Each structure stands twice: as C-alpha cells, then as structure tokens.
Amino acid sequence: MRLVTYREASGDRPAVVVSSPGGDRLLDLSAVTPRVEQILADESLLAEVRAAVETTDAATLPALESVALAAPVTPGKILCLGYNYRGHVPDGVDPTANDPEWPDVFVKTSNTLAGPDDAVAIPPGATDVDYEGEVAIVIGRRAQRVSIDDALSHVGGYTILNDVSDRAWQRRQSQWALGKCSDGFAPLGPWVVTPDEVPDPQDLLVEVVRDGVVTVSQSTSTTIFSVAFVIHHLSQVLTLEPGDVVSTGTPQKLPEAQEAHRPLADGDAVTVRISRIGELTTRFVSPLTPSTTGTPQEVHA
Template identity: 60%
Template sequence: MRLITLKDGMRPAALVASPDGDRVIDLSGVAESVVRILGDASAADAARAAIEAADPSTLPLRSEVTLAPPVTPGTIFAIGYNYRGHTAADPDAVVADPAHPDVFVKTANALRGADEAVVLPLQSEDVDYEGEIALVIGTAGRDIDPADALGHVGGYTLLNDVSARDWQNRTSQWTLGKNFDGFAPLGPAVVTPDEISNPADLVVEVERDGEITVSQSTSTLIFPFAELIAYLSQAVTLMPGDVISTGTPQKLTSALATHRPLAHGDAVTIRVAGIGELTTRFVDPHKTPAP
C-alpha cells in the first residue's frame, strides 16, 4: 500500500495506481490515521480490503487533492554521514567510518507536506538540500534486537533534510541550521514494507532543476536500517509514527563543483524506485511563488 494523509481534515487515504495516473481512496472509514494502519494488523487488512473493493474510475486523481505529511511524528531522528563516500572539509583527509551513528533531530515546526513549498529564510545565505529515505515506525520498541528491527518498520517514505549551512556550521550543534520552519518536507506517501523487496539495495537519486546531483545505493550505508533502529532504541522507546531519516549520500562530483545555494523557483526531486518521488519547490517570501 501507498498511504497518504489528505490535508483536508488530515484524513488517511491511499494512492491507487491506474492507467491515467494515481487515484486516491479515502480510508477515514477504516482508521483515524495512517499511523494506525501501519501499526495495527486489523486496520491494515481493512485498508487493503477497501482498496481492492474500490472502483478506480470513481476515485479522484492525485492532482485533485492536497497532501499533508503522511504521518505526524512524535520525533524525527536524522542521521549524518551515513553513506560511504562523504568528503571531508580537508580534501586530502581520509574519512573513516564513524564508530556510532551521528544522530540529531528535526523539530515539529520543520515538518511540511509534499504539496507545500519551502520558504527560504531571509536569515540564511546558504540553504541546501539532502535527499533521504525515511523509516516510519509501526510498532513501538525499546532495546530492539537488530535481527528484529525491520519488523518494527511500518513503512518507507522520503524526507528532504533542508539545511542552512551557514547556521549549521556556526557551532558543533546543528539544531538551528537544520530546523528553520519548513526544513523537513516528508512524503508524499508511506509505502508498506511488503512493497520493498530489498531495503539494502535501493538507489537514492536526487534531481535539482533537471540535473541528477545524487545517485547512490543503500548497499553503501555505514549503518543499515536495522542497525539504526536498534541503536536508537537503546536510548529511546521508539513509538508508532516516529520517523528515522537515514542520511544522505554525497553529492556527485559535478554537483559539488558547481554548488550554489537554493534560490527562488528551484525544485528538488528525491526519487527512490518502489518508494516514489518527493518534489519540493523553494520560494523567496518577497517574490511571487513559482508556478
């Protein structure tokens, strides 16, 4: 299933593939939220039954609705430097694998849905993007065994870890640079695990205004998904709906060489086969929004 939340009333729904484009089936009669469907087997079965019984020709097209974030997490955990190949500030330095995951959080004010533009803050001169696979917890857990960890995943989605690099680099703590309003676009859908045959072999691709700037497989993760879940759960009880954004690959050499801060009208698309595409548009608050 590909589960979404409709901004109108924050209702759970699903995307159903059809020849003329994705169509939307309202699941509010099945469960009160996407998180409930992800974490409750009976709700998930009822959702699947409703999808199978629906007539796609009677359903609205995806373009006819507005999406909220697919889930509203209690916590968004984010991971830094989790793909091999990240460059160091010193180009001659060798980047060793960290001993432990580099964990920070994205705050509630940063969360945005797939259909919302991100307003570029006037206070920053270097806003950047990071395309990431995000795990949505379906079943609560503490001190989770790595062998059991993927069983706690309710689904997979995408997150753009938007970052104000100038603010991020002011101190050793990244909090403010990572958490301007709107700096965590999430979605558009949560894809249930049965749709993902091998989470250890997913290619994260990012496109900025028509140019591929990132392309790297989860096979190169330093800390695979199960290890991240197990590690976080040693300190925190992971709750249904919590999100773990698993890190961004290094940008391609050509993209690094031509880096420029995000500007009004820019569009960034994160693409992972099986999970979908998240496109975020960036706007200057003093200019007319891009079409």
C-alpha cells in the first residue's frame, strides 16, 4: 500500500492511494486515525485499511493529483547516513579503500521537513546547495536494542528523502549540522510504501534526474550497511519510535555529473526515483521572488 498525508483547509489528513484504470485515486482515512504513523504501528489498522481498499469503488474517489500532499509522516527524529554506498567517499579518500567499521550518522532537525509538493527555498547567500536522493526507512514498531535478525520487523515502510545540503556550510566545520539543516532541506514522500511492496530493501535502484539527465544510478545492493544493520545499530543508542525516519545515504554521482557540477539555483527541479517506491520531484526557488507590485516577498514553501 501507498499511504499519504494530504492537505485540507481543516488540517492534514491520512489517506491511501488506490490504483485504478483512470489513474491513482485517494481514499481518505481520517475516520480510521488522524496520522499515517499510527496506521504503520498497528496491524489491526493496517488490516482495516487493506479491507477498505478492497471494498471501495475507486471510480468514486477523488484523483490523487487533485490534492496537495504533505510529508507522509511527521517524524520525531530524522537520522541520516553519510557515505553508505561503495564508491561514495569524502574528498581525498581512496574509493577502493576498506569499508568503514561503523556508519557515519548525522541528524536533520525538524525544521528541515518538507512535503513532496513544497518548493525548497535556497537560503540567502548560499553558494553551493546540492541534492542527495535516498531511500528512507519509516519506523513502524518501537525499536530499542533490537537484533539484526529482528530489525526489519520494526520497519513500517519506505519512502524517499532528498537530503538537500549546503556544501559551503558543510565544509566550514567537522560537524555537518549547519550544512544539512536549513529550513525545508528534507523533502519527504510522496508516500510511504508498506514493506510487503518492498520485499528486499537491498535490491532497489536509486536514480536521480536533473535537467533530464540521470546523475545518479546505483543499487542498494552496494550499500555498506544494510537496512537491518542500520536499525539494529541505531537502536543500541536511542529508541526508534513509530514515524521516525532513517535515511540510508546517497550513491556517488556519475563521473560526468561530478565533472559538470552546478549548485542548485532558482527554477531547478530534481527528481529522485527508486524502484518499487516511486518518484519525488523537488523544485528549488530563490528565497525572494518579485510580487506583482515589484516589491520582493517571501516564498512560503
């Protein structure tokens, strides 16, 4: 199933995407629960949603494209991995060197969360904003010091995260927080795909498209640390709660894309597509745009 959160004047609502010959439709789930993460955490609610999908006439439902989507979940924590694909290493490091012993983990703060339909404003003065397309895990069941063998049973689903990064700020210090945590720098979505749709998270193709050109293309089979290990590892230190997001890192850009690197600018769009999960397209805008009167006004992404 594909679970989404969509925007209404009265507030955000959970829904499930229903496939139909006429395109994707939207079945509102607000009568079941107010939040997607509660569905992911409750087998009885999941069963109720599946039954509703089976018994609903999709032709009577509104089109998915008729609504605006918010981030599918509101995580208490967003944890991310750096350099988790073989061949993706820090500047100056031999890409053929031995794998690291432990994952490189950092945090994106709550202000970074953005929905799949939100534009991301490039911060004033930013000179090197970049994108990173990643498979993101959504926790479905509380995980505290879990074993590797049991780790995947704590996954509620999978989604896509664009780990937008300000490289200039990232290079200014050993800690990455200021390069990773500008407002809106974690577009998430468009939906959470339940684990039955992703039987093997280590067999997904991650691709990124910019300006019609594929700039990233690599399988999750080449990650250094598997989804199961990452959940196990993180849960030894902190408790993962339903709705928490763990983003598993980005592959290295293809050589020609590295050579043609250009910081993101107003009007750019980047699409992250991951097999079995879907596509997330993020549009980038300058922080100020001219109004009809010629006076600059803020863009509210």
